[in-house]
Amino acid sequence: MSKKQILPIRLLKGFAMFWWDFLVGDTPELFIAALVIIGVIAGLRGAGYNSAAVAALPVLAVLSLGISVRRAINSSKKK
Amino acid sequence: MFVATVSSGVLVLVGAVFLACAVEMVEALTIVFAVGHTRGWKSAFEGVFVALVALVALVAVFGPALVQIPLSTLRLIVGGVLLIFGMQWLRKAVLRSSGFKAKHDEDAIYEETVAELRASGQSVGRDRVAFVMAFKGVFLEGLEVVVTVLTLGTSAHRLGLAATTAGIALLLVVIIGAIVSKQLSSVPENAMKMSVGILLVSYGTFWAGEGLKVSWPGNDAFLAFLVVLYTLVTWGLVALAKFESPQKKAAAHS
Numbered sequence: 001m002s003k004k005q006i007l008p009i010r011l012l013k014g015f016a017m018f019w020w021d022f023l024v025g026d027t028p029e030l031f032i033a034a035l036v037i038i039g040v041i042a043g044l045r046g047a048g049y050n051s052a053a054v055a056a057l058p059v060l061a062v063l064s065l066g067i068s069v070r071r072a073i074n075s076s077k078k079k
Numbered sequence: 080m081f082v083a084t085v086s087s088g089v090l091v092l093v094g095a096v097f098l099a100c101a102v103e104m105v106e107a108l109t110i111v112f113a114v115g116h117t118r119g120w121k122s123a124f125e126g127v128f129v130a131l132v133a134l135v136a137l138v139a140v141f142g143p144a145l146v147q148i149p150l151s152t153l154r155l156i157v158g159g160v161l162l163i164f165g166m167q168w169l170r171k172a173v174l175r176s177s178g179f180k181a182k183h184d185e186d187a188i189y190e191e192t193v194a195e196l197r198a199s200g201q202s203v204g205r206d207r208v209a210f211v212m213a214f215k216g217v218f219l220e221g222l223e224v225v226v227t228v229l230t231l232g233t234s235a236h237r238l239g240l241a242a243t244t245a246g247i248a249l250l251l252v253v254i255i256g257a258i259v260s261k262q263l264s265s266v267p268e269n270a271m272k273m274s275v276g277i278l279l280v281s282y283g284t285f286w287a288g289e290g291l292k293v294s295w296p297g298n299d300a301f302l303a304f305l306v307v308l309y310t311l312v313t314w315g316l317v318a319l320a321k322f323e324s325p326q327k328k329a330a331a332h333s
Contacts, residue, residue: 054288
């Protein structure tokens with residue numbers, strides 16, 4: 001690959017890299033968790049379970065956060 | 080009731096934007112001070128100015144474009160983004176509070192930046208290294224602010240309020256920085272980041288739900304409930320993590 005890329009491609013790559021770092025970065029589990037949460041809530045709403053969706057959304061977010069913190073603590077202990 | 084529900088949404092919006100902007104600007108200020116004190120203020124200010132112009136241009140371009148997206152789609156996308164972003168901030172804050180991650184140390188970052196600038200040698204004429212360092216510091220930290228302002232502001236239909244709040248936070252940090260004339264190392268950054276994380280996750284949950292047509296009990300007032308819920312969860316996570324923290328174990332062994 002040539003070192004001197006044209007400006008629009010460099011800008012596009014920079015833009016894509018920013019969003020990758022911003023949304024995925026070193027916590028891909030949180031990115032996946034958010035997608036799963038949205039999928040589950042969409043399913044519940046589609047089936048007409050509004051109360052379940054109201055309860056599930058924050059509960060799933062709390063679970064995802066807890067799992068991510070747990071993972072970080074475990075990997076920190078291994079080091 | 081109407082005033083109460085509007086207030087909770089506005090308060091969360093203003094709080095999230097203000098704190099996020101203040102924290103990011105404290106970090107940017109450290110880099111600018113390191114550049115200014117080491118290489119001179121002219122190039123530092125030029126870098127800051129160009130970065131600010133670029134950030135304002137981003138808001139001017141993407142702000143009106145975002146408003147064109149249908150509200151439920153926008154809220155779903157924004158909700159998802161804020162959920163991820165907020166959980167990332169909260170995770171870091173929990174790990175820092177419990178001793179599993181080093182706290183952000185502005186003094187150390189200042190010294191590191193100064194060492195890097197000294198190692199790169201003096202430039203003749205325009206100081207390109209200083210300009211780039213100041214530009215990158217302000218632009219990269221500012222980008223997170225721009226995303227926060229745009230996502231929260233457009234979803235809540237209060238882009239003006241979000242931008243004004245960010246401007247006030249920026250001004251406040253700059254004024255305090257100019258008065259003390261050094262990096263703001265005594266700012267409780269982790270506590271501020273934890274608060275931002277709680278507010279972003281609350282907004283993310285709320286908007287993602289709105290985007291998926293979830294009908295929240297009490298409408299906007301449910302945001303206040305989410306803030307309380309996530310605050311309690313965060314305290315709980317910090318307390319649980321502290322049980323296993325390396326600092327606690329070291330203290331127990333000594």
